[in-house]
Amino acid sequence: MKIRFLSSLILVVAVVCFAQTGLMGGSDGIHQINTRTLGTGQIIAGTGGNITLDPWALSRGGIYYNDGEENHFHHYKLSATGNFFGGIGLTEYVDIGAALNINYDMAYADGYWDAASKIRQGDLALWAKARAPFGDSSVFTLAGQFELYLPIGVRSAGVRPRHAWYIRGNGETHPFTADEVVVGMNAITTVDLSKVNIPVRWNANIGFVYADEGANTVVYGTGLDWDVFSWATPFVEFSGEFRVEDNGMPIDIMEDPMLLTPGLRLHLPWNIELAGGIDLSVRMLRNRYNTEKEMKNTDAYTIGYTDQKGYHKTYGYTPTVTYALTGVLTWKFGFADALAERECPQGLPRVDTLVKVDTLFKVDTVVVTDSIKDADGDGIIDSLDMCPNTEAGVEVDSMGCVKDFDKDGVEDLRDQCPDTEQGATVGRDGCPLDFDQDGVPNYKDMCPNTRPNTGVDSQGCDKDEDKDGVADGRDQCPLTPKNAPVDTTGCPMDTDKDSIPDYLDKCPNSVRGVKVNKDGCPVNKKEDLDKLKTGINFKSGSTILTKPSYGTLDDIVYLMQKFADVNLEIQGHTDNVGDTEYNENLSQGRAQSVVDYMIRKGIKVNRLRAVGYGPHKPIADNKTKKGRAKNRRVELVPFYMDE
Incomplete structure (x- = not known):
């Protein structure tokens, strides 16, 4: 229990320390770049937060492929992006600084501790900004900013690329690094109407990022700030990136990052500033959670990479989150300005x-x-x-x-909860905040976005009595046995639709419609794919079928003719002896030989597909002779058009 709490705490602290990619310590809003400089000897440091639970933030439709196997991001999946930044004023008009990018996609994590260990660093950004020497009373100012991105990011597991210039449509795209040195330039303008007693400020920037292997990209942004209070500034921002190079993927401004961000920036004592807002993807107006529209152009926008374990990942390019909470915390300090001589x-x-x-x-x-x-x-x-x-x-x-007795920032006279625990986030009345109104305050709530009127446990998460991953409020089968795989309704999965749930089914790939026994296996052995596949054999080191295999294949052909809705994926597998590329080609050729035979026997080509996995999906230990023999095999996997 202590380990679980500690790992959860590490993950929460890490998430709070994330900042939106591109943020480098500006003094307006969150994503805005303005012309203001720090001043000679002044220093700024900070971090922020950008987090979403939207699975479509990772891949189109929440779908990705791992070595050809389709996987889904169901329900909520944590994704966050961030950096730590710092800057210093060299002169009144020139600043320099740096920002270290960090990232997290909960795509492959198994539990809290595993999740906390998968926080990955991204590229290091170095920047310099120079402001034109306009007078302090000038409403209109100009500045230029140079950026240099050093590829120190981790080439590791993740999905969504964090910048448009990472995209390599004709090669491997890494989610957390450009994998090359990238340079950029920005032109910035600010119109500050407070100089004429109107509390409104407008910032805008446009720039270009050059990438040799990745995509050349135009970056842009604008923001409107309203200094309505001395302690707070509401703002609204629009920012984005646009690939202007066709490097194997169509150019479409709506298929690149484009965010609308409303928010509030607080001006706290000791030169500390805290800003928060919500990132809303403009792209979601095109296909608001419509999977059919979302997946329409997946082939044109498919990217991939090979992870550290050698597995090839492919997925539909998702340029940005659909929605995300974002924020930033900055602190300005430095050398005191000299007092004017009197x-x-x-x-x-x-x-x-x-x-x-x-x-x-x-x-x-x-x-x-x-x-x-x-x-x-x-x-x-x-x-x-x-x-x-x-x-x-x-x-x-x-x-x-x-x-303020409990040190929560609310003076005792107004504090309705004067004994709040240290570290708890409170409202104006001094009581712990509970955003989802589930009775568990935010600082204890491990699931801060539960739906109203749903039962939660002591950690604020949806109750799940049978521990199947589906909350009781949505679970149509609340008494599912432990460890039984379930579908989105919480009921045991039945992949082959034979009324025997997968956790009891000894033959989970039976053809739909065949008569099965209590174990889920076909009564007729000639209708049992697991039995039939053992009769498919090839000459040693060859793609040529042995003659005894013909009878087995004829039985499979008859089975497909009897059940016209069933289609088959023929999978070829090898052991790991010899050259990997040779084994991949051999397995593909053998699978294709089976398909070719069945086509000659009258099965339509669109009902068959051949896939060669080579040595990448062993079912036994390749270190033993028996294990290698088991790995040299053909698998028959049925699929249906309604899936």
């Missing part, structure tokens, strides 16, 4: 320190009064008061700020 009255010579004044009584009495002034009447003089505007009559601490 003139002495009546033309007296300047004095550097109070020591040079003859007597204390000659100091101006107004200065003495200001030094002990207590403007808000809380008993703390202004020079020591960290909160100089507290309301009259409220109890304050030694720093002049309203007392």
Whole structure:
């Protein structure tokens, strides 16, 4: 239990530390780039968050292929992207900085601990921004930004590529790295109407990213900020990337990242800023969770790569999330600006320190009064008061700020939950937030997006009494035996539709319609594919069928003629002895020999397909002679047009 809690905590902390790709410490919104520079000696550092549970954020329709085998991202799948960033002002007009990208796709994780271990670093971005030397009172300003991306990212398991310039339609696309040095340039403009007493600011940028192997890409963005409060700025942003190079994949602006982001940026004490918003994909207007539309152009937008274990992954390119929560936390600090030199009255010579004044009584009495002034009447003089505007009559601490017993940011006078646990996120009333209203506060809620009025457990997740992965509220078979594979309704899967669930079915690939016994196996051996496949053999090292195989194949042909809706995938497999490419070609050739024979016997070509897996899908240990013999085989897998 402790290990589970610790791994969950690590995953949550890591997710909170994610920031949207491309974010490099701007002072407006989240994705905006403005012309403002830090100032000489000033430093900014921070991180942020971008997270979604949308399975379509990973691959089109939530479908991907692992060595040709179709897989699905059912229900919710965690995907996050981020970076840690920092920058420094070299002069009043020039800044430099860096951002390290980190990523996570919960595509292959098995449990919390495995998930936490699959956080992958991406490429390192170095940048420099120069602002045109316009006057401080100018409404209109310009700047340019240069970016250099170094390919230190991990070539590892993941799905959605994090930038459009990663795309290599004619080669392997890696989800977390461009796998090459990439350079970019941005032109930036800001129109700040606050200089004429209108609290509105508009930023816009457009640039170009050059990639040698990947796709050359135009990047763009704009944002409108409204300084309606001194402590908060609402904003709305539009940002995107557009491939302008056809490198094996059609050019279509709607098939590349394009986000609309409304949000709020908070201006906190000590130069800390916190911004939050929601990323909404403009692309979702085209095919809002319509799988048919989503999968229509999959062939044209298919990309793939080979992972560290040698498995080939292919999937339909999904340029961005459908929806995601996003945020950023920044802190600005650095060297204090020098105080302006003041003139002495009546033309007296300047004095550097109070020591040079003859007597204390000659100091101006107004200065003495200001030094002990207590403007808000809380008993703390202004020079020591960290909160100089507290309301009259409220109890304050030694720093002049309203007392907050549980340190949750809500003063005791307004705190309706004065004993909140440390670290809990609270609302304006000081009580822990519970966004999904399930009775479990956010800081304890491991599933913060459960639907209203559904039963949850102590961790805030949907109850699942039979532990089959389907919440009780949607489970049509709530008493499923432990470890039994189930479908989306929570009922035991029955792949071959023979009324024997897979967990009891000893022959789960029976042809639909054949008569089966209590174990799910065909009564007639000539209708049992598992029996028939053992009779298919080839001459040693050849794709030529042995003559005894003809009778077996004739039985299979008769079976397909009797059940006209069944189609067959003929799979060829080998052991791992010899050259891998030779084994792949041999297995493909053998599978094709079976298909060719059955076509000659009258089976239509569209009812058959041949796939050679070579040595990649063993069912036994290749280190033993018996194991290798089992791996040299032909599999008969039925499929149907209604699937």
